[in-house]
Amino acid sequence: MANWLIEKVVRWRYGMIVVSLIVAVVFGWGAQYLQPDTDYKAFFKETNPQLMAFNRIGNAYTQTDSVLFVVQATEATVFTPETLLIISELTRRAWELPYSQRVDSVVNFQHTDADDDGLVVRELVEDAVNLTSQQADSIRQIALNEPQLVKKLISADGKVAGVNVVINLPVHQGDSLHEVGEAARALRAEFADRYPDVRVLLSGIVEYNYASEKIIGDEMVTLMPFMLLVVLLVLVLMLRSFWGTFATLVVILFSIAVAMGAMGWIGWPLTSGSAGAPTIVLTMAVADCVHILVTYYLYLRQGHDKFSAMRTSLRLNFQPVFITSLTTAIGFLSMNFSDLPPFNVLGNVVAIGVVAAFLFAIFFLPALMLVLPARVGNSEVRQSHAIDPFANFVVRHRTGLLWGVSVITIALIACIPRNDINDNFLRFIKQGNPTRDATDFISENLSSFYSVEYSLHSPYEGGVYDPRFLQQVHQFSEWLKLQPEVAQVMSITDIFTRLNRNMHGNDPAWEKLPQERELAAQYLLLYEMSLPFGLDLNNQINFEKTATRLTVNLVEQNTAAMLRYEKKYADYLRVHAPDIRFDAGSTTLLFSHAGISNAISMLEGSILALIIISIILIVALRSLKIGLISIIPNLIPAGLAFGLWAIFVGEVGISIAIAIGMTLGIVVDNTVHFLSKYLRVRREQGATPEQAVRYSFSNVGVALLATNIVLIAGFLVLSMSGFVLNSQMGMFTALTFVMALLVDFFYLPVLLLLVDKDTKLDADHLHQVTGS
Structure with a gap:
């Protein structure tokens, strides 16, 4: 089958090029339909129980998604006539933002008092223009x-004030997020320019979503081209061939076009979680090309014509390239076990890109290389011989390497276990971004973004006016205020007592x-009117x-603590207010639950992927013993990377759990290519394990190093x-690949020499096998 395909590729090379171009254009046309979705709710399935509870709260009350302006006084307090005037004007102008529904600040806070005529409700700052220092x-x-104000719209020390705009x-957002985001940023910039004596910052969920959208757009035009430039530079240095690098570039672009175009045709949204798809496809598309081209140039330099060299390269690489593409796709498809839709999309899109890269590498790349000029030097020969001393070192020091790598791996x-699971939505954007920095400042100086919101349903006919219900809510609120982790509690009972x-x-x-009950109802009616x-x-x-x-704002907490406190508060309600039905939710809770459930689901997916990949390797390599050995170097790299991550970082989140399944399929590539060369020379030429190890290093070592x-x-x-999600995923994945390369160079050959024992051949056969 493989030989038949190889002959068709060589014979119909011009047709292969035309068909590949048509496929890339047809699929790539769908990229125009890609739509960004930066709403944090896109991270959750509609059936997610925490999201359903959060939506019930949002539907029952005014939405909490907002733009938050923050004013920091350069003086000791914001309570000066000048600063209060700025806040007053900012409050007024904030109403002009598109889709604004409510604006709250210390200036328009509805302060209550009483006179002879009854209740008086007025804004806390009524005439900011003529305000005196004594009034301030x-x-x-x-x-x-x-x-209702402290640690929400005013800091406890009075130095920072907020203007919160509910949006x-x-x-169907369309351009509405962009419209609000640009208007809010323009307003902040205007006040920052007009009033240089105060610091004006901008944050809030809506601004955070807009900042995410901006990052996605910016990285599409900056990060991807830079990544492509880096990859091409490495390829030029490793292949030493302009046309080989050019052909690989075309395969990369075609693969990205198919993957992202399919994403557009299907209608999958482009979120912060799936935004890394094109950059991942870019790197995946390179590996197949490198293995085919390295072997192709090797045989060209040995005197073969380009048709013979390409046939030999495809014959030697078709099976390992097919197996590695299949296992890589399985690894990415295991991301469908994730509870988070953006990572399901990421896995599916990259899997499509991996399949496309395989097809282009097998059908398009050889066809194009046979049409292009075939000029080569002697660099590949030098590179192949340069790795021979390394192979000899591994063979001679097998015992020391076995014990050394084993001890390091165990350690x-x-x-x-030193890694803590922690997912914080508000840290998904890196430090240094103005929105992230503003959010950090607000968390430290004004109001905590770590919260739990409760919708407490009265079991009594009197509803929220019933004294029994109000007393239970009040007791819950006062108990919460006594908890050391609680920064602030917002409760309707504070208004009733006032x-x-x-x-x-x-x-x-x-x-x-x-x-x-009647009195409570009258008070609230009088107040609302x-x-x-x-x-x-x-x-x-x-x-x-x-x-x-009822809203509980907490000091900064990690994932485990958030879930622990959520349970503690729920247990209190069940014990002390068993008749009250309640929903609990917040963005912090959503991502805390997601971090734990995602880790469990991805572990299940990775185990299943490992089983499937292991079966594939056993069948493809036609050896139960070698297939089982291959599992070890496929598992160890992630363990080593996790251990190093624990030492230097100590926190893992959604992205790291995703990276495990993702890298599982990729690290198999090294093992497959090494073992395929090892078994080929063992079976076809009767080489001993030592000779086969040297042969594998000589024939595939440079390609493995390059890829x-x-x-x-x-x-x-x-x-x-x-995006911290993509950044951590990239860092952890790169670390895993470093570990995988070291394991496959220093440990896999040692395991083969230990388990696959055989007698040595004579000197003439040794020369025939290794070429040394």
Whole structure:
């Protein structure tokens, strides 16, 4: 079958080129339909229970997706007439942002008081233009004692203030995110220019999504070309051939066109999780080409004509290239076990690219090389002989290498438990990005983004007005405030206690919940009727008045801690308020649960992929013993990389769990190519294990070195991504490839020499096999 295909490729080379071009154009045409989706909810399936609970909360109350402006005073406090005027103007202008639904700040906070005529509700800063220093100081005292403001819209020390703009984007966002993002950034820039004495920052979920969209667009036009340049530079240095490098470049571009075009035709969204697909396909497409071209040039330099050299190269490489493409595709397809749709898409797109790269490498690359000039020097001969001393070193020092690599492997694998699982959505963008830096500043100085939101449903006919329900909510809120991990609690009961005090002449003794349902209802009705448009209580009470939202802001927590605290709070409610039905959710909780479930699901997927790949290798290599040996160098690299990661980083997240399945299929490539050459010379020429090891190094060592350098360089470029997910994936994958190369050069041959024992051949046969 393989020989028949090889003859067809050589004979119909011009047709192969034309058909390949048509395929690339037809598939690539679909790339125009690619649509970015930077909504964090794109990371979750619609059936995800945490997302369903989070959506129920969002549907019951005012949306929480927002743009957050932050003003930092250069003086000791923002409570000066000048700074409060800036905040007042920023609050007014924020209403003009597209799709703005609500604007909250310390300036328009609805402060309550009482006079002889009853309840008085007014903005905390009513006339910012004519504000005096004495009035500003009075405002400061009120604000810093208001639980609805402190650590939410004003820092505890009064030096930082926020203007939060709730944005209600349409379901089908289209250009709306871009519209809001650009308008918000323009407003921030305007105030920063007009008021250089204050610092104005911009963050919030909507801004974070827009920053992600910008990064995706920027990296498509910067990171990919740079990665391509690095790969081409490495290829030129390794192949020493312009036309070989050119042909490989065309295969790379065709493979990317097929993968990304298929993504567009199918309608898969381009998210921050799948944005790395083209750069990964780029590196994957190189490996097949390098193996075919290295062998092709080797035989050209030995005096073969280009047709004979290409036939021999395809005959020697067809099976290993097919096997490695198949196992690589399986490794990426194992990403479908992930609970996160963007990584399902990433795995599928790259698998399509891997299959396309194989087909182009087998049918298009040889055809094009047979049409192009075939000029070669002697560099490949020198490179092949240069690796012979290395092969001799491995054969001579097999015992020391066996013990040395084994001890290092055990020591590093023992470090793996030191890794902590931690996924923080707000750290998905790298430090140095203005949005990320602003978010870090806000977390440290104003309001925590680590939160748990509860929708608490009253079991009583009186709904949220029922004193029993209010008392249970109040007790829960007060208990939460006593927990050391809690930074702030937002509860409707704070408003009820304030209103009750106001209606009793501001007597502190009455700062408690009203004891009658009718009274609570009257207080809230009186308060709501006094609120201006856009500042109602829909962010805390649902429309039916049967449930209330309670928000718990926490100091910074890792994944395990978030899940532990979520359970602790749920246990409290079940014990102390068993009749209250509740939903819990937040972006932090979503990603915390995703990190754990994704790690478990990817482990299951990787195990299944390993079993399938092992069966394929046993069948393809036609040896149970060698097939089982191959499992060891395929597993060790990830273990070594994990151990080193534990020592130098110590945190793993979604991207690292994904990288395990992804690299599993790729590291097999080295093993397959080495073993295929090893078994070929053992079976066809009767070589001893020592001779076969030397032969494998001589014939495939340079190609393995070249492909791994390209892979390592390519994924190191991916580590430069502005997305931490892609950056960590690139870094971990590159580290795994380094480990894989070392294991396949220093450990796999030693295992073969240990297990596959045989008698030595005579000197004449030795010369015939090794060419030495």
